[in-house]
Amino acid sequence: MYKDKIIWITGASSGIGEALASALAKEGAKLVLSARRTDELQRVKNTLNLADTNSLILPFDLSDTKNIQELTQQVISKFGRIDILISNGGFSQRSFAKDTSLEIDRKIMEVNFFGTIAITKSVLPYMLAQKSGHIVVMSSIAGKFGFYYRSAYAASKHALHGFFESLRMEIATDKVKVLIVCPGKIKTNISLNAINAEGATHNKMDASTNLGMSAEACAHQILKGIKNNSEEIFIGGKEIRAVLIKRLFPKLFSKLIKKQKPE
Numbered sequence: 452m453y454k455d456k457i458i459w460i461t462g463a464s465s466g467i468g469e470a471l472a473s474a475l476a477k478e479g480a481k482l483v484l485s486a487r488r489t490d491e492l493q494r495v496k497n498t499l500n501l502a503d504t505n506s507l508i509l510p511f512d513l514s515d516t517k518n519i520q521e522l523t524q525q526v527i528s529k530f531g532r533i534d535i536l537i538s539n540g541g542f543s544q545r546s547f548a549k550d551t552s553l554e555i556d557r558k559i560m561e562v563n564f565f566g567t568i569a570i571t572k573s574v575l576p577y578m579l580a581q582k583s584g585h586i587v588v589m590s591s592i593a594g595k596f597g598f599y600y601r602s603a604y605a606a607s608k609h610a611l612h613g614f615f616e617s618l619r620m621e622i623a624t625d626k627v628k629v630l631i632v633c634p635g636k637i638k639t640n641i642s643l644n645a646i647n648a649e650g651a652t653h654n655k656m657d658a659s660t661n662l663g664m665s666a667e668a669c670a671h672q673i674l675k676g677i678k679n680n681s682e683e684i685f686i687g688g689k690e691i692r693a694v695l696i697k698r699l700f701p702k703l704f705s706k707l708i709k710k711q712k713p714e
């Protein structure tokens with residue numbers, strides 16, 4: 452299914468994005484790899500033995516998407532089409548709402564929400580013209596409920612659901628699909644790279660993240676979700692049960708979630 456497909460992955464320099472690049476390279480996909488750090492994207496390309504003809508490194512910052520149309524044009528010039536966009540790039544938060552400035556809240560929204568919809572809006576006209584395409588967007592279980600230290604992060608992920616559920620309905624007849632992925636705890640650098648109230652990196656591996664599912668297993672589930680034309684998938688360990696508990700027993704959920712350790 453993925454052989455020779457043109458797949459653009461953001462956040463491909465690390466964690467889940469890198470694991471997706473690795474799994475898709477094995478399937479023979481042609482990959483466009485984006486993130487801010489060019490050297491890390493180059494490392495991923497070298498590790499995966501990607502040939503220049505089958506890959507493109509396209510660094511950019513999701514908080515500054517002024518030139519996103521030029522970048523999209525570069526992908527189209529090289530490969531002629533985009534089959535799958537995996538909008539995975541993003542970062543987390545470790546600070547209480549009361550201590551976090553509006554500037555930091557906006558920074559999180561800018562990358563996780565506006566950056567994600569900017570690349571989507573840039574790719575969308577090509578997918579609509581092709582009458583095919585798959586948009587995969589990386590939310591979180593924090594896109595389904597709030598948690599300690601995650602006010603702006605959870606808001607940015609909740610916002611993705613509102614946007615992409617609406618978009619899915621609007622483009623269904625054009626044969627462009629939307630998959631929203633909600634991981635729980637996945638063992639990546641997410642907590643190390645999260646920002647605190649001052650905007651500095653948290654720089655600490657959370658104990659629960661350290662015990663999380665591997666990025667490779669997560670990538671495997673995501674590729675299965677794309678193949679199955681799923682609309683929304685939950686990936687992780689027992690923490691993802693919280694989504695169902697909230698839906699079915701909201702009062703019980705409220706009691707249980709407050710007892711969880713903030714980290």
Ligand SMILES: NC(=O)c1ccc[n+]([C@@H]2O[C@H](COP(=O)([O-])OP(=O)(O)OC[C@H]3O[C@@H](n4cnc5c(N)ncnc54)[C@H](OP(=O)(O)O)[C@@H]3O)[C@@H](O)[C@H]2O)c1
Binds near residue numbers: 463511513590636
């Ligand atoms: N790990 C989890 O437990 C978990 C759970 C739920 C959801 N998620 C979501 O999964 C996605 C991937 O996270 P991960 O766990 O793989 O963490 P990660 O290892 O920290 O990877 C984050 C990726 O996003 C890129 N990125 C961050 N800020 C960016 C920016 N301003 N512009 C462009 N790229 C940026 C990073 O690359 P550069 O630093 O090179 O830019 C990196 O490639 C995120 O959207 C995250 O919210 C993760």
